[in-house]
Amino acid sequence: MDWLKFFRGEPKSTAAIAKDRLKVVVAHQRDGRANGPVYLPRLREELLLVVRKYVQVPDDAVNVQVQREDGLEVLEMNITLPDAPTEGAA
């Protein structure tokens, strides 16, 4: 799976504004079972909590979407990161 090419293909929201973005995707592909594992909702919730613990942003900087289709359920979390000190900063 060439994720680099995949994410690269996304249009930037505004070319003039330089912002870091973080995307977390949790995809569950069923193949023969009626439902997913019982822990899946809790697992996804805890993943979101971990992200929110590290990435302290206002709610409107976070977009969470769930897509469902026969056999496939995808949770996607998109976060616009705040300007903050980085490892590369002086």
Place this chain on the structure above:
Amino acid sequence: MDWLKFFRGEPKSTAAIAKDRLKVVVAHQRDGRANGPVYLPRLREELLLVVRKYVQVPDDAVNVQVQREDGLEVLEMNITLPDAPTEGAA
């Protein structure tokens, strides 16, 4: 982003074997900074720990890959789920 179509397009490993799969992707897109947030490595590590806490599988059922390219870093975790009781099971 049509994730459903995206994941659907993936070839199944073996059509005869019905297995659930879980995919967790953490993608960081830089746009103007030298490096990502300082917490990114810890965040990714903690996300992996959460997944491993819920999904108790042998190490060989988990595949973790990191792809890097200018401005984009993608961590991908693929897990073949064990046969286990589900919400839909009797």
